[in-house]
Structure formats: structure tokens, C-alpha cells
Amino acid sequence: METINKTLVTIGRSVGGVVGVLYQAGRDTIDMVIRNILPFMAFISVIVGIIKKTGVGDKLAHLIEPAAGSLPGLLLISVFCAIPVLSPLLGPGAVIAQIVGVLLGERIGAGNIQPQYALPALFAINPQVGCDFIPVGLALGEAEPETVEIGVPAVLFSRLVTGPLSVVIAYLASFGLYSS
Amino acid sequence: MSFSALTALVAAEPTVAPPSGFWGVLANWANAFIDTFKIGGENFVGLVTGIIPTLIVLLTAVNALIRWIGPDRIDRVGEMAARPGLQYYPVRYLVLPVLSVFILTNPMAYTMGRFLPERYKPAFYDSAVSYVHPITGIFPHANGGELFVYLGIAAGIQTLGLPLGDLALRYLLVGMVVIFIRGVLTEIITARMMARRSAGDAANAEAVA
Numbered sequence: 001m002e003t004i005n006k007t008l009v010t011i012g013r014s015v016g017g018v019v020g021v022l023y024q025a026g027r028d029t030i031d032m033v034i035r036n037i038l039p040f041m042a043f044i045s046v047i048v049g050i051i052k053k054t055g056v057g058d059k060l061a062h063l064i065e066p067a068a069g070s071l072p073g074l075l076l077i078s079v080f081c082a083i084p085v086l087s088p089l090l091g092p093g094a095v096i097a098q099i100v101g102v103l104l105g106e107r108i109g110a111g112n113i114q115p116q117y118a119l120p121a122l123f124a125i126n127p128q129v130g131c132d133f134i135p136v137g138l139a140l141g142e143a144e145p146e147t148v149e150i151g152v153p154a155v156l157f158s159r160l161v162t163g164p165l166s167v168v169i170a171y172l173a174s175f176g177l178y179s180s
Numbered sequence: 181m182s183f184s185a186l187t188a189l190v191a192a193e194p195t196v197a198p199p200s201g202f203w204g205v206l207a208n209w210a211n212a213f214i215d216t217f218k219i220g221g222e223n224f225v226g227l228v229t230g231i232i233p234t235l236i237v238l239l240t241a242v243n244a245l246i247r248w249i250g251p252d253r254i255d256r257v258g259e260m261a262a263r264p265g266l267q268y269y270p271v272r273y274l275v276l277p278v279l280s281v282f283i284l285t286n287p288m289a290y291t292m293g294r295f296l297p298e299r300y301k302p303a304f305y306d307s308a309v310s311y312v313h314p315i316t317g318i319f320p321h322a323n324g325g326e327l328f329v330y331l332g333i334a335a336g337i338q339t340l341g342l343p344l345g346d347l348a349l350r351y352l353l354v355g356m357v358v359i360f361i362r363g364v365l366t367e368i369i370t371a372r373m374m375a376r377r378s379a380g381d382a383a384n385a386e387a388v389a
Contacts, residue, residue, distance in 0.1 A: 160307075170358075
């Protein structure tokens with residue numbers, strides 16, 4: 001009787017634990033969807049509506065299309081995004097990178113840009129990632145103020161090299177991607 | 181008015197002249213205005229029905245997994261990453277950033293920098309923050325608020341009817357190579373700048389003395 005009781009308690013406890021964790025995970029997920037994902041989808045939809053109706057999107061896309069469809073063009077975009085003065089301005093919330101991503105995606109879907117450029121493009125539009133957040137990110141890592149003072153320019157200058165370099169690596173890695 | 185005239189009036193196709201003149205221009209503007217948001221709304225519904233259901237299930241599974249693993253397990257990796265020596269570079273700028281972004285997600289991943297000495301902190305941040313987008317192709321839980329860098333471009337691939345797995349995987353792997361290079365290079369730059377700073381301080385101290 002004693003052992004049966006013990007087993008039942010153990011089973012009940014572990015099942016309860018599993019269900020509890022899954023339930024909490026679901027709660028976290030819905031929270032994230034409502035707080036972060038849906039608002040951004042709403043924002044993107046407004047932008048898409050405006051650029052599609054006004055035709056601004058086409059003009060913008062024609063502007064970046066020749067650049068996004070070749071390696072030198074992509075390198076140019078990445079250098080531009082990595083310029084130490086611009087990168088912190090382009091960074092916040094990755095909004096710029098996301099809008100450009102949506103624009104490029106539409107061009108790829110329309111067949112104006114070859115699909116194998118998707119991978120290098122993902123890196124070309126994003127050398128500025130986190131450049132707006134360096135002091136906060138370092139503070140989260142409990143860095144001293146002196147480290148922040150040196151860390152900000154160090155990361156910004158490093159991006160000027162690693163931004164274009166990441167495009168080249170991605171370009172080399174995209175051989176055999178979506179090409180017959 | 182006779183009955184026949186009335187029926188003729190009803191039978192006649194009602195035609196509406198297109199709006200013209202001043203009010204017509206306004207009416208056209210109104211139409212264009214509403215259309216803008218209709219297109220946006222269709223786009224929104226497409227995103228919600230196309231992406232959200234899979235995303236919710238996937239996020240729930242990964243969030244549960246992370247709860248089972250326990251976020252404090254990676255503390256030991258953090259301590260290991262702080263060691264000097266060539267063999268710890270991959271731990272510091274590859275294993276630690278990838279694990280912290282996967283388990284702690286953006287922006288809490290950067291708190292792992294607390295295990296590292298000051299001279300490695302900027303490089304670790306650079307490395308970790310550069311991974312918050314490459315990871316979203318397969319594990320969107322890590323950075324739910326910034327999915328469209330990948331999703332925007334992926335949407336185009338999907339329109340063409342091509343499979344996304346290949347792109348997502350390559351993005352993930354190339355991301356790892358890039359964050360490692362970024363970490364190493366930023367560490368070198370930081371070291372140079374710190375050396376110059378302390379040399380400057382020493383010179384200043386001498387000048388004062």
C-alpha cells in the first residue's frame with residue numbers, strides 16, 4: 001500500500017510538473033505574441049499598405065534593386081549601414097533592417113532579384129545590428145564605465161570590417177542555394 | 181404619373197455618374213485612403229494566419245524546453261569562457277553567445293557578459309548581438325520582436341514556391357561563423373584601444389609628476 005501510494009504521488013507530481021511547465025510556456029508565448037509580434041505585424045502592415053498604394057515602394061525598391069542583386073552592390077549597402085555615425089541611427093529595434101527586408105522580399109518574390117542573393121542580402125542589410133544598444137548591452141553585462149567608453153567605438157569600428165566580410169562569407173556560402 | 185411610366189422608371193438600370201469636380205477629387209482621395217488600409221489589412225491577415233499559428237506552437241515548445249533545462253545551467257559555460265588561452269576563443273565567441281541567445285533570448289543574453297573580464301565584454305556583446313537575427317530563421321523565440329529581417333526576405337522565397345529550410349539553416353550557420361570573427365576582431369580592437377588609453381594615462385601621470 002505504502003509503495004503504491006508513493007508511486008502515485010511521484011507520477012502525479014511529475015505529470016503536474018510537465019503540464020505546469022507547458023502551461024507556463026504557453027502563457028509566455030502568448031504574452032510575447034501580443035506584446036512584441038502582433039504590434040510589429042500591425043506596423044509592417046501599415047507600411048506595406050502605404051508603399052503599395054502610393055507606389056513609393058516601387059520607387060524605393062528600384063533604387064535598392066540593382067544594389068541588392070549583385071555582390072558589389074550588397075557590399076556597398078553593408079558598408080553604408082556600418083558607417084560608425086550611421087549605424088547607431090539605423091539600429092533601433094532593427095526597424096530599418098526589417099523594412100528593407102520586407103521590401104527586398106517582395107522584389108525576390110516578384111522575380112526581380114535572384115533568390116540565391118537572399119542569404120548575402122540578410123547580412124548586407126544588418127551590419128548595424130545592436131549598434132544603438134552597445135552601452136545598455138554592456139551595462140547588462142555589468143561592465144565598468146571605462147569599458148563602455150572604449151567598447152562603443154571598438155564595436156562600431158569592428159563592424160566596418162566585419163559587415164562587408166559577413167556579406168562575402170554569406171555570398172560564398174550561398175553557392176548551390178536555390179540554383180539549378 | 182401612370183403605372184406604366186413608374187415600372188419603366190424602376191426597370192431602367194440605375195446608373196451612377198463617377199464623381200467629378202471638387203467633390204469627385206475628394207471622393208477619389210477618400211477611396212485611395214481607405215484602399216491603403218485595406219491593402220494593409222489584407223497583409224496583416226496574411227501575416228497572422230500564415231505565421232502566428234506555427235509560431236505559437238513552436239514558441240511554446242521551445243519555451244517549455246528552456247524551462248526544463250533551466251537558464252542557470254549556462255553559468256558554467258560563462259565561467260569557462262572567461263579563461264585566457266587560444267582554446268577558449270570558440271567557447272567565448274561561439275558557444276557562449278549562441279547558448280545565451282538561445283536560452284536567455286534578446287536582450288537578457290547580454291547579461292552573460294558579467295562572467296567575463298572587462299577586456300572581453302565589448303567583444304562578447306558584439307558577438308551575442310550579431311546572433312539575434314540569424315537564429316530567428318529556425319528558433320524565432322530568441323527574438324520575437326525582430327522577426328522580419330528574416331521573415332521579410334523569406335516571404336519572397338516563399339512566394340517563389342521554394343523551400344525555406346535551406347535558407348534558414350545556412351543563415352544559422354553563416355551567422356555562427358560571422359559572430360566568431362566579429363568577437364575575435366572586436367577583442368583585438370578593444371585590447372589596442374585599452375593599451376593606448378593606459379599608455380596615455382601613464383604619460384599624463386608622468387607629466388603631472
